[in-house]
Amino acid sequence: MSVAGTLEGTSRKRTAGSNRRRLGKRVYGVVLIAAILLFWEVSSRLGWIVSAYWPPVSQIFQAAIVQLAGGDILVSLAATLRRAAIGFAVGSTLGVALGILLGRSKVLRIALLPLIEIVRPIPTPAVIPPLIMFLGVDDALKIFAISLATFFPVFTNTFAGVATVDDTLIQTARTFRTSWARTLLRVILPATLPAIAAGLRTATSLTLVVAVVSEMIAGSSGIGYYLVEMQYALRPDLMYAAVMYLAITGYTINRLFLVLEARLIPWMGKT
């Protein structure tokens, strides 16, 4: 179910030999990208595509460097990341907690699951306009929207994960008269961890998307706001450069997550 994983995830078992062959093959891919970039550069320079929104690649890289030196891109990125991190923390904590509680308690399930299922299909951008009226356009709104988007994948995965916990484990805990809270914490939580991690991974990519979305719809800072601002300012080069930085950020977060996952849940994917 690791839909948001990487393409490499499955190749881990392969032998070193095939890995080396693969690396050789990947050269074609790098060549392909270089060819695309070259075509972009040439088509813009020679005026094959006459458009103000088609700046040569070199100009974008130049803009990216100027942007980085100017520092305002880092400020925007930091603002976005801060909100994303807080929202992610809140949303995933609630998702895990409610997922486990609802998975174990029938009363809570009957009380809360229908409500969660009603809210779940709402596309996040749609909750932003009504929330503006209650939370304003500041951090509270954006963090709320991000938490909401994070909550659902984490909750769904945790909830499904709890359902698959081996009943023998729970029976054993009961035999030893382990308390309810202790059973949750010491037996169910670790057993559900791989499912939780899958949910968290889906959530990480969503988090960044929604952070950018909320800044676009109701922004005064952050990279989403920056992008819209540059669109109106007709500065495509700065816009492309900002997207590039965002892509690097997204990639780094995903990598970081995979490393943490391998470190913290070594039994992931081995059951």
Place this chain on the structure above:
Amino acid sequence: MSQRSDVYRTSLLGLLSPAIVLSIWETAGLLGWVNPILLPRPSQIVWTLVELVANGAVFPPLLYTVALFVVGYVIASILGVTIGVAMATSETLYGVLEPLVEILRPIPKSALVPVLFLFLGIGKATMITVVALAAVFPVLISTFQGVRGLDPVLLDTARTFQTSRMRTIVSIVLPASLPMILAGMRVALGLGLVLVILAEMLAGEDGVGFRILDLQRAFQIRDMFAWIFVLVALGGGLMMLFDLVERRLVPWRGKT
């Protein structure tokens, strides 16, 4: 995952808590605990909704959004499955495409919306591209993982019978990896919907997303809530449809 379908078999018990929440909301509005301009009562919203449906005003924007979404989603699904299978079955294509996919995939697709507006102009083509771009990667990646995770015996058997490559893909690889493909398409469904609504909000000419933000800015809160309900129904409806199709296509899902 199987609990999810239980929910749709709405038992009376399941309706209890939404009913309680709605009645608290209604009474809070009636007793003036909340500002009725900011948060209209559910009965008022329902009434507006009924009016919208009765005079037919709901249908043009709804159809507009659905059409944009469906076209983008279908394009994304076809592309995602095709590229995913190609990359998983051919080492050469994997080498050629993997770096490109890995560069494009981590870009939060919402960031591409203003870029595409500049690039393609504001219009239907842009909206469809946005949806397709957002939806293609989940499909591609889970297709890839599904095909790579196939039992090698299946493929070896096909090879033993000298089944052609095309035929192996169509009658063995695709059916066997269908559950994974559908898992990716489920993620893509939600993402695609988010992006179409966002695109309509940022530069829409019509559509449900455009209506919601437009009404909020015009401070017609009751209508805005009615349109949000339309959107909830749309999202929920699409999800249910997906569940239905999935259960039909993969009846063994969740039973192994």
